[in-house]
Amino acid sequence: MFRDSVSNSNESREAEGLLLKAWIFRAATIGAAIGLVVGVATSAQAADAALSIYKDGSRVGYIHHFDADPDSFSVCDTKADGYGVTGKLYAFINTDWFLLASEDDGGDAGCDGFIWDLGAGTQYMWTIERHGGGPSASGYLKE
Numbered sequence: 001m002f003r004d005s006v007s008n009s010n011e012s013r014e015a016e017g018l019l020l021k022a023w024i025f026r027a028a029t030i031g032a033a034i035g036l037v038v039g040v041a042t043s044a045q046a047a048d049a050a051l052s053i054y055k056d057g058s059r060v061g062y063i064h065h066f067d068a069d070p071d072s073f074s075v076c077d078t079k080a081d082g083y084g085v086t087g088k089l090y091a092f093i094n095t096d097w098f099l100l101a102s103e104d105d106g107g108d109a110g111c112d113g114f115i116w117d118l119g120a121g122t123q124y125m126w127t128i129e130r131h132g133g134g135p136s137a138s139g140y141l142k143e
Contacts, residue, residue, distance in 0.1 A: 051128050053085070053135040061085030061105070063128040065141060070117035075128070077106040084131045089116055092123040100124075106131065118143040 052062040060079040066072045075087035084106020090097040105112040118124060124141040 049139075049141075051126060051137045051139050053128050053130055053137050055079075055130070055135055060130055060135065061128055063087035063126055065126065070115050071143075072113060072115045073101070073103070073126070074111045074113040075103045075105045076111035083134070086129050086131065087113075088127045088129075089114070090125045090127075092125070097125060104131075 047067045048065065049067075050062050050064040052059050054060065058079065060081070060083070061075075061077050062085075064074045064076070066074070073087060073089060075085060077083075077085045084104055086102060086104050088099060088103075089101045091100050092098075101114045101116050103112050103114045118141060120143050122143065124143075125138055126141060127136060127138040129136040
């Protein structure tokens with residue numbers, strides 16, 4: 001009878017050790033996931049940034065955000081191929097995305113743009129699209 005209780009005690013300790021290891025693994029996994037979410041959230045903070053689109057390996061256009069007060073956006077067609085680009089800025093309000101600004105560029109030298117002061121606490125999405133179909137890109141901004 002003494003041996004059975006010792007053997008049960010050892011089995012119990014092994015089971016407790018396995019449970020402890022499983023708990024530590026879960027805690028580490030949750031900690032890593034929280035770190036990833038925080039890292040992604042901070043990378044979406046507004047700062048000077050650009051979204052580019054490519055066709056056949058070369059850049060055909062981009063939208064650039066300049067994080068100043070007020071914020072400004074440049075929309076640039078970089079390929080003289082008869083197609084232009086459109087840059088857009090949207091805001092997420094309540095449960096929908098609303099278009100705030102849109103600018104086309106193409107057919108002339110230089111870039112076009114717009115000014116929109118990004119407000120704190122609002123989620124923004126910006127896009128760049130090539131006219132006539134083809135590539136597009138989008139991203140998120142938060143002031």
